[in-house]
Amino acid sequence: MAPRENYFYFLLDEVKAMFDSHAPPEKIESYDEMWFEFNGQPLKWNLPIGLQFDTLFGISQKREHIPWTLTFHYKDNPIK
Numbered sequence: 001m002a003p004r005e006n007y008f009y010f011l012l013d014e015v016k017a018m019f020d021s022h023a024p025p026e027k028i029e030s031y032d033e034m035w036f037e038f039n040g041q042p043l044k045w046n047l048p049i050g051l052q053f054d055t056l057f058g059i060s061q062k063r064e065h066i067p068w069t070l071t072f073h074y075k076d077n078p079i080k
Contacts, residue, residue: 004050008036008043015072027074035077036070042078043070 002011012034020028027033036043043052057065 009045023074033075033077035073
């Protein structure tokens with residue numbers, strides 16, 4: 001759970017801590033390569049989480065897509 005006004009950057013350490021034991025050891029500290037994705041689309045670090053959610057789903061479909069399932073990547077950030 002994250003506030004809509006928050007940014008993915010501020011959640012990174014918390015999310016990263018949950019998955020570090022499964023990550024490639026050489027990528028654990030490669031912050032510049034980490035990224036979040038939804039349905040193959042990279043999500044932006046510089047836009048609030050709620051804005052990105054609303055842009056993808058619109059207000060009318062909001063309830064159908066909660067919780068929002070994202071994928072977290074340790075490498076190959078397409079928008080570095």
